Amino acid sequence: MKKSILSLAIAGMAILGSCSSDEETVEATSIPTVETAVSTSTFRITLRNAINFLSADTIGDAPLTTTGQTYVTTFKAPKGTYLSFANMFAQSNDWFFAPASTGIKLWDNMVPLTGDISDQIIVWDAGSEEEEDFLTDFPNTMFTAPNQSEPNSGPADDNNNVRNTGRNIRNYLTANLAYDPSSKEFTLTITKANREALHNPGFITPGILVIHTQDNALFVANEPLLNNGLEGLAEDGSPAAIYEWFTEVGSTGAPLRLSSSYSVLSPAVAYVHDGEQTPLFTNGEAITTDNGLEELAEDGSNEIAFNYLNAMDNVTAMRTTTPATPGESMVIEIEAAPGQRLNFATMLISSNDWFISNNQAGITLFNEDGTPKSSFDISKNYLYDAGTEVDQIVGQGNGQPMGGNVAVADDADTTVRRVRALDDVQFGKGIISSPAGVTQYLDERGGYNLIEVTVALIN
DSSP: OOEEEEEEEOOOOOOOOOOTTTOOOOOOOOOOOEEEEEEEEEEEEEEEEOOOOOEEEEEOSSOBOSTTOEEEEEEOOOTTOEEEEEEEBTTSSSEEEEEOTTOEEOEETTEEOOEEOGGGEEEEEOSSSOOOSTTTOGGGOSSSTTTSSSTTOSOOOSSOBOEEOOOOGGGTEEEEEEEETTTTEEEEEEEEOOOTTSSSOOOBOOEEEEEESSSOSSOOTTSBOOSSSHHHHHHHOOOHHHHHHHHOBOTTSOBSSOOSOOOOBOOOEEEEESSSSOSSOOTTSBOOSOSSHHHHHHHOOOHHHHHHHHTSTTOEEEEOSSOBOTTOEEEEEEEEOTTOEEEEEEEBTTSSSEEEEEOTTOEEOBOTTSOBOSSOOOOOEEEEEOSSSOOOOTTTOTTSGGGTOOOOOOOSOOBOEEOOEEEETTTTOEEEEOTTOBOBTTOTTOOOOOEEEEEEEOO
């Protein structure tokens, strides 16, 4: 249902007429009151914390063929993250070893997970190829490596869902985690179990390892395989395709899927405004008023910005009061009049003074004739540096809210500007360069993959 903003136009106009012969005066006539209705529409903006895949790496170079052989892999993973990995049971049609699809939780508050994690590993059937009797009659199989004539040549499985085989993982391998507090590194060790007396010796192939924040990083249990390259690993023991899927880059060379750091997004403020210039900031200029952007960008507090915006003419602001962890969303409904544009701001909590917003023009909500749009261009979401505080390593600074939020030095560059490159020290991806500075999830240009923004017309 649309609502109306009523403006009263009252005119007391005297209409004078005269007759050339006797200068007769015509009495003034009043024009009735006219109500001009300006219809508003309600829009819903959803800001989803899209941070998920933080790092991806391959495990091993050659199959484990002998009892006691190991894969040893080191990785970093901040609090709030999960471990997933997958290795093929080589002498099968499409079985692989992996944790549950939710992954393995690596931290319990401040305590890292260590020790034997074998019981968190499952023998999965990928559901992509029909099973032969490889456990009991391996020499007579036709589509099991190395007996198959070529990769991906077996008949399709009647049940194409990824499913738990119910096998005892310790018949195949054991897995152990260690943590070094000085280097802040985990070490995963996978050891081949003793199968020498069995008909099928059960080789283990090189695999994939992913650090992530949301469920189903590699597959979804009891559903068909995702189109991410896991089939090539499960059937043929090659992690190449799935590794390339995780590390694919966009048109500017920045990752399409890997994010730069684990982070919470602060409570957001969303607002509608007139014109093509947001009233909250100007790119390339310093913050010059007490408009609350500094508090939002440094501390994640949106109250001052919310009050500042609502005190302005032709601006309406709404806000959320709770943050969004990876996978969570903040939803705001807001009314807008024809011609107004929509924008938002939320802090990247793992930084000193970085915030995410649309470009200065904001998101166009209405067509030229004043009717509300039903689809929106929301690809121009950027990570900005507020220019108020010196920048420390993302996710590792004591001046960041997640690191203590102590007072640090002022930024030498006081201008608000897009973050176009950052050094991913934590996960070893080096300098992530995205000239446009995009953060939009899966933007073809690449970016930091921090947020997914959607807008919907409600009424």
